[in-house]
Amino acid sequence: MTMTSTPGTAANPSGNEGLGVAAALFHGLSDPSRLAILQHLTLGEHRVRDLTEHLGLAQSTVSTHLACLRDCGLVVSRPEGRASIFSLTSAPQLLGVLDAAEQLLAVSGYAVALCPNYGIGTEGSPAADQLRAHAGRDAGE
Template sequence: MTIKSRLLPTLDIDATEVYAHLFDALGDPTRLAVLQHLASGEHRVRDLVEHIGLAQSTVSRHLSFLLECRLVAVRPEGRSSWYALTEPASTAALINAAQSLLRATGTHAQLHTHLSHPHTAGDERTEIR
């Protein structure tokens, strides 16, 4: 049976690229590690370097990508810059949906619980040394 081409939806190329960029951000293990740490509260680059164990330039590069995707925001304070999730609840909902999809397809994996239940605005800043 042949599907008539006029019945197929027209794809929005720009929207497709935006979604692909978002999934690129979530598709890298280092960026997922950064998001997991930020879900517990604001962090500085040096905190993330210490926790993830990668070079400062590598962590900064991944933060830049996440900033570009608007998944994280930066807040300058003196000589430090504090990074935080821009939409903790929406990020948690996406991670929870991914976890449900993985379970439905037979894969049981769970990211750090902070990412599925993030630190929310108004909570005290988490400074990890």
């Protein structure tokens, strides 16, 4: 399955084959704390303790998100003494996805932040107002 194959073709006869798996991947990436952890792991291997100190998150939060990322196949761990050392499983591919997401956000003017279902701001919030003003300038308003 490729995400870019045309629905209803020989390459993708059902039109949605495997999209559930792709949606699960994006759901695994959908939490800001998980993204921060992944971003930090692009710098190299880290212990839970290192991540809690660098990211300012609680140990239980980091551990929970690392378990999710491990279950999604995005990170692996290896024991080192009493600690576990975490690293990315497919760093080049993951970096490609994150880079593509940053490019998509930039060309869309970060409009997804205003999405009523998944956006970061609510009506009247400073973040939403700022994004609307930015989008208006980009559209020539």
